[in-house]
Structure formats: C-alpha cells, structure tokens
Amino acid sequence: MNKIIALLLALVLVFSFAACGSKPAEKAPAADAPAADAPAAEAETATLKAGFIFLHDENSTYDLNFINAAKEACAALGVESVVKVNIPESEACYDAAAELVDEGCTYIFADSFGHEPYMIQAAKEFPEVQFCHATGTQAHTAGVPNYHNAFASIYEGRFLGGVAAGLKLNEMIANGEFTADEAKVGYIGAFPYAEVVSGMTSFFLGVRYVCPEATMDVTFTNSWYDPTLEQEGAVKLINNGCKLISLHADSMGAPTECQNNGIPFVFYNGSAADACPDTYIVASYINWAPYMTYSMQATMNGEPIAADWTGTLENGGVALKELNEAVAAEGTAAKIEEVKAALLDGSLKVFDTAAFTVGGATLDSYLADVDDMGDFVPETEVISDGYFHESEFRSAPYFDMFIDGITNLDA
Amino acid sequence: MNKTKQPLFHIVKRGEMPWYFSWGIRAAAIVLALVCCGLISTIVTSENPIQIFVTIFDGSFGSSRKFMVLLQNTAMLLCIALALTPAFKMRFWNIGGEGQALAGALASAACMILMKNQPNLVVLPCMVLTSIVAGALWGLVPAFFKARFGTNETLFTLMMNYVATQLVAYFSVVWENPKGSGNIGVINPNTMVGWFPEILGNKYALNILIVAVVTVAMYIYLNYTKHGYEISVVGESERTARYVGIKVEKIIIRTMLISGAICGLAGLLLVGGTNHTLNSAIVDGRGFTAVMVSWLGKFNPIWMILTSFLLVFLGRGAGEIATDFGLNSSFGDILTGIILFFIIGCEFFINYKLSLTKTSKKEEK
Numbered sequence: 001m002n003k004i005i006a007l008l009l010a011l012v013l014v015f016s017f018a019a020c021g022s023k024p025a026e027k028a029p030a031a032d033a034p035a036a037d038a039p040a041a042e043a044e045t046a047t048l049k050a051g052f053i054f055l056h057d058e059n060s061t062y063d064l065n066f067i068n069a070a071k072e073a074c075a076a077l078g079v080e081s082v083v084k085v086n087i088p089e090s091e092a093c094y095d096a097a098a099e100l101v102d103e104g105c106t107y108i109f110a111d112s113f114g115h116e117p118y119m120i121q122a123a124k125e126f127p128e129v130q131f132c133h134a135t136g137t138q139a140h141t142a143g144v145p146n147y148h149n150a151f152a153s154i155y156e157g158r159f160l161g162g163v164a165a166g167l168k169l170n171e172m173i174a175n176g177e178f179t180a181d182e183a184k185v186g187y188i189g190a191f192p193y194a195e196v197v198s199g200m201t202s203f204f205l206g207v208r209y210v211c212p213e214a215t216m217d218v219t220f221t222n223s224w225y226d227p228t229l230e231q232e233g234a235v236k237l238i239n240n241g242c243k244l245i246s247l248h249a250d251s252m253g254a255p256t257e258c259q260n261n262g263i264p265f266v267f268y269n270g271s272a273a274d275a276c277p278d279t280y281i282v283a284s285y286i287n288w289a290p291y292m293t294y295s296m297q298a299t300m301n302g303e304p305i306a307a308d309w310t311g312t313l314e315n316g317g318v319a320l321k322e323l324n325e326a327v328a329a330e331g332t333a334a335k336i337e338e339v340k341a342a343l344l345d346g347s348l349k350v351f352d353t354a355a356f357t358v359g360g361a362t363l364d365s366y367l368a369d370v371d372d373m374g375d376f377v378p379e380t381e382v383i384s385d386g387y388f389h390e391s392e393f394r395s396a397p398y399f400d401m402f403i404d405g406i407t408n409l410d411a
Numbered sequence: 412m413n414k415t416k417q418p419l420f421h422i423v424k425r426g427e428m429p430w431y432f433s434w435g436i437r438a439a440a441i442v443l444a445l446v447c448c449g450l451i452s453t454i455v456t457s458e459n460p461i462q463i464f465v466t467i468f469d470g471s472f473g474s475s476r477k478f479m480v481l482l483q484n485t486a487m488l489l490c491i492a493l494a495l496t497p498a499f500k501m502r503f504w505n506i507g508g509e510g511q512a513l514a515g516a517l518a519s520a521a522c523m524i525l526m527k528n529q530p531n532l533v534v535l536p537c538m539v540l541t542s543i544v545a546g547a548l549w550g551l552v553p554a555f556f557k558a559r560f561g562t563n564e565t566l567f568t569l570m571m572n573y574v575a576t577q578l579v580a581y582f583s584v585v586w587e588n589p590k591g592s593g594n595i596g597v598i599n600p601n602t603m604v605g606w607f608p609e610i611l612g613n614k615y616a617l618n619i620l621i622v623a624v625v626t627v628a629m630y631i632y633l634n635y636t637k638h639g640y641e642i643s644v645v646g647e648s649e650r651t652a653r654y655v656g657i658k659v660e661k662i663i664i665r666t667m668l669i670s671g672a673i674c675g676l677a678g679l680l681l682v683g684g685t686n687h688t689l690n691s692a693i694v695d696g697r698g699f700t701a702v703m704v705s706w707l708g709k710f711n712p713i714w715m716i717l718t719s720f721l722l723v724f725l726g727r728g729a730g731e732i733a734t735d736f737g738l739n740s741s742f743g744d745i746l747t748g749i750i751l752f753f754i755i756g757c758e759f760f761i762n763y764k765l766s767l768t769k770t771s772k773k774e775e776k
Contacts, residue, residue: 057739057740082734082737083737084734084740085739085740086739086740086741087740088692089594090594090686090688090690090692090693091685091686091687091688091693092692095480098476098480099477099734102473102474102476102477103734103735114593114594114596116596117588117596117597117600117688118596118597120597120600121597121600121687
C-alpha cells in the first residue's frame, strides 16, 4: 500500500517537473508568436473588432438567437469578435462594455432590455465607440450620437405564426376533435408589458384571421427564463382547455410539456423541430444578422447608424423558422406565403382597428408612451388610417392593451 | 524497526516560525495555484501556458483603466475586510458584511432617488449620514442580542444578510426604471445628483483615497488606542476582560456599531462613487470574501492591503482568461475557485507539517 502511494507521489513529482521543465523550452516561440501574429492579423482585418454582451449563454433560446446572428454577421464581414456571456442587467454591463473597449473593440452590441442605461453610460464615456442595443427604447431621445437601438416588427412574424396555428385549429375542428366554440389557444408570456402584449395580440389576431371563433387564455411567468414556471404555465393552460399553445419566454420548459401531452405549439426564437417533432408547427424569430451586418458595416465605413432601426419582413429582420409539415395543417405553407405577400404590399395590416375591440368598443385613437423619458406619460397618437402603427414611431413595441377575446388567467 | 504498520506520513503541529517562512509558504501556494490554473487552461484552450500567465497580468495591468479598476476593487474589498476585523479580533464572527454594506447602499440610493431635485451639497451629506447609520444599525441588531441574550452571532449576522437582500430586491421593484424592468438602472444619469465628484481626473480615485484613510485609521485604532486594547482583551478571554473591569457587553455593541458603520460606508462608496445604481448583487459577495482577506491578513490592516490586492488581482486575471480565450464566464469562476483552494489550503501547511514516518523520532526531540 505504502509503496503504491510512494510511487504515485513520485509520479506526480516527475510530472510536475516535466511540466515546469517544458515551459522554458516553449518560451521562445511563445514570446515571438504574438508579435508575429499581431501585425498580420491587423493587416487582414484592420476593419473592425466587435464586442458582444449577452444576458445568458447559449442555453437560453433568446440569447442563442443573438449568438447565432453574431457569428453569421461577423463571418460574413470578416470581423473579429469578443463575446461576453452571462452579463446581468447591472453595472456589470457597464464594466463588460468598458473591458471590451479596452480590448480594442470599436463596436459594442448588447442584447437585453435592462442593459440599456449601462450602455448609455458607456456610450457617453467612450464617444469614439459605437454602441448598439437591442430592444431598448431611449436612443431616439437620449441625445447620445454613438448610441443606437434596434428592434423588429416581430408582430408580423407572430401574426404569420398565428395564421399557421389557426389553420391547425380549423383542421382539428374539421377532424371532429372539438367544436368551433371550444377552439381556444393558450399563451405563456414572460412579463405583462408591451413587448409581450404586442406579440401575443398579433399572434391571436393571426389565429382569428383564419379561425374567427377562437379565443385565447394567457398566463405570465414574470421571468424571461424559468423552465419550471414555463412548464407549469403550459400545464395550467392545457388543463384549462387550450388546444394549441404559443409562448413568449426563453426556455424549452413549455415545448417539452406540449410534446408530452401531444399539444401542437407555435414557438419563438428558434426551431424545436428536433426536440418536439410531433407537436412543433412553426416559429417566428427576429433575425438580428441584417442589423448587425448593417451597423458593423456602417461603423467600418464611418457612416452614421440609425438611432432606432426596425427589422421587418422586408429587410429580413423578421422571419419564420422551418415549417414542420408533419404537424402543420395542409396548405399552411401556401397560406403563409399569401398572407406574407399581403403584409408586404400593405394591403393587410396586423393591427387593423376593424379586426379587434377593447372593452367592446372599436378604437379610433390611442396615445402611447413612445418617448420613454422615465415619465410614463403617453404622448404620441398611434392610431390613424384605420390601424395601430406598431413599431413605426419607435422600433420597440408599444401596443399594451388587452383586446376582447383574450383572458388573462393571472388577473 | 516498527512492528505495527504506520502510515507513510503523519501530521505534526508546527511551533512558532519566522514571518518570512509563513509568507514563503503562501507565495509557494500562489505559484502552485497559478501553475495549476495554467495547466487547466492549457488543456482546455490548447494555448501556450506562458500566454495564459500573460493574460492573467493583462487582466489587471493591461491598461490604465484596468489598473484603476483593480485598485478600486481592492479598495472596496479591503474596506469591508477592515470593517469586519475589529469584530473578528474580539471573536465576534461577523459574517454579515454583505448585509451591512447592502443596508448602506440602500440608504444612499434612497437619498439619491428621493432627493433628486436637491443640490449635491444637501444630498451628499445625507447619503454619508444615512448609509453609515444604516450599516451601523444592521450591525447593532445582532450585537444587541448577543450582548443581552447570548444569541449566536454567526447565524444572526448571516440571516441579516438575507433580510437586506430581500429589502433591496423589494425596492428595486418600487423604484424600477424603466417601468416593468424590475431594475433601478443608473440613478440620475443626467443631473448626476448624489454622484461623488471626480478627483485627480479619475472616478475611482476618491474611493481609493477614502479607503486608504480608513486603513490607516483602523491600524491606529486597533493597535494604539484604549478601545483597540479592550477589543484584544475581550477576544483573548471574556473572563479576563470582566475580571479587569471591562464591560464586555458595551465593547461588543460599540465594536459592532463601528464594524457595521464601515460596511455602510462601503455601500455608500459603491452606490455614490462607482456604480450609481442599486441591486441585490451590488456588494458582489465581498462581504464573504472579506472574511478571508481579514483572516489571511492576520487581522492586520497593513497585511490586509496585500491579501485583498492579491485576491482581486487573481480574480480579474481569471476573468480575463475566460474572455480572451472565448470561454464561458463560468471558467473564470472555476479558476478563482482553484486559486482560493490553494490559498486557504496553504494555511494548513503553515500550522502543520507532514513528516515522513521514518524520521518521526528526530522530530520528537
């Protein structure tokens, strides 16, 4: 026994000497390597070094969507990137931004709403660096020229997802699985504020566009990423008689529950075709690659970046992931193309005031808090020409009403 | 020689040793920790180990901003460690530094938010006063119960941390900005009410200066005042203290008021000096790391400068490795864990030594 231990210890000793011994030998090339690499690298990509700040890592569908877009955009432009993940919405975001500036980044992107004040703080301190922030609201009023917001008219994508869901409901009704007045969809939202409300309303309007009798139940988790709560939300909706589910939250909690119960669902941010082949229909997502490409290109060329950029169906900022033909109703792909064309040519408006009522009445006027000055005072008229102008006065959503037909289970 | 089988090694308690010997062991532990981190990073990243050590230094000395951040973080950690030290010296295990600092931070943030239309001349003194009082109160509660009812101060101070954390979480929602975010965001970003002024052209300089003054003051207080002497006596033996006529209850309460007040000051420096916001993670575990700083520094404020500097330096280096080599931020935490393991583990080799059993007879002279 002792001998074995002695032997082991001896081995460890030899090993550590070997480790120590090998270092000086490697020293010479090591010292040369960075010196030799650096100028070459600069010559090739003297263009841009981009820094990315993400709230979570690739386990969150929300962040994964950004991470993939960043990879795509950087590869396309040949841009070198530095990535910081798991950066909370606190002064840690400012620290991360300042460190990225230290690393030599002249373009910095952050992906979460709560990063905004720290991005503005960093933008003021480093005026020569461009700061781009997704989902924020303050760039168009902050007066900081190197700080920019971006979002997307994702309500168009949600509406298309809703159309696919409505067609599925119609198919299930036609198959006699339930009657038309039992057609109810469920929706799991993160927080009950405009970004989520706008998304769930456009999804519901999409459902009703093809299945007019449908109603919707909504439940909120009050968290962006909580697999357990999202799963419990799905259970609650299914027990409440929902035949189909969609969601605006970032984990795989609800899709897993849907797959286990055979409930079809419309997803967000990414495809779930591999994880849930029997229930996943389609997913809408914001494709950030066009914005990242545009803003990084502008930074390289020294051109101005829009203070507030909106991704749309037209510029590729809003898109659908693959349609799962095995689950989707027949003819869904064709119908989606048709509706998409109508949205693109402007003949169809998602928030057409004729398509919904609030408290039993049709709206002809609504003031929204578009200029987010921290005062929470709505100041902008957003209804005209017969529709609610979502994402037109500012990229981030501001539709925050619960329309008739939607029941909030948590209210 | 021996008939019974004996283990290969046995453990012997060391006697007194010269200071350079114990610091030699500590230095060796740090070198070993770095070698171990280098090995693991090399295996994970297949980068050259030298490059990894360069990166560790780069995390602290890569730019003048990084260097100032290093000093600022060292100052904040040291400030809380200084606060805990008098309590530790009197064998009052105050592990509530986190909560006491949070209480101070909450008070400062409250002043900044509720008095946002007042001039800085009014707001800043209010912040200083309320945060120090809030920290002291947070320290007073467990001290009072310890002195009066003999409650366990370790549990009590620990629980007070959670109370402070939840209070801050509650006010984060009350004062959220923008609405719906559940975050306070940067307070008064345009008017800069309640922000400390920059001195020497650097926003961290004032904090560092204040902590430097506190360090010297604490050194004098512990070593050259009657209070400091009383604390040592209570720490050595409560009975002796009573015998010589020291009112132990009074010393406990007085010392914890000071301990809490300095933690409150740390909270003030974090909110008013650097972060200008409030959230439950603002103290960032320093209340606990400070315990280690204080112990490793042998409750000596001057040594503690070194230990806090070392911990911050290594922590920032570990973070830099994670960023530079495109690893998940958790990798930095793993490296920090390895470093702490070595640093704490080496205290064992300072107090004890392993001897080969063969030579045991000689040891026992």
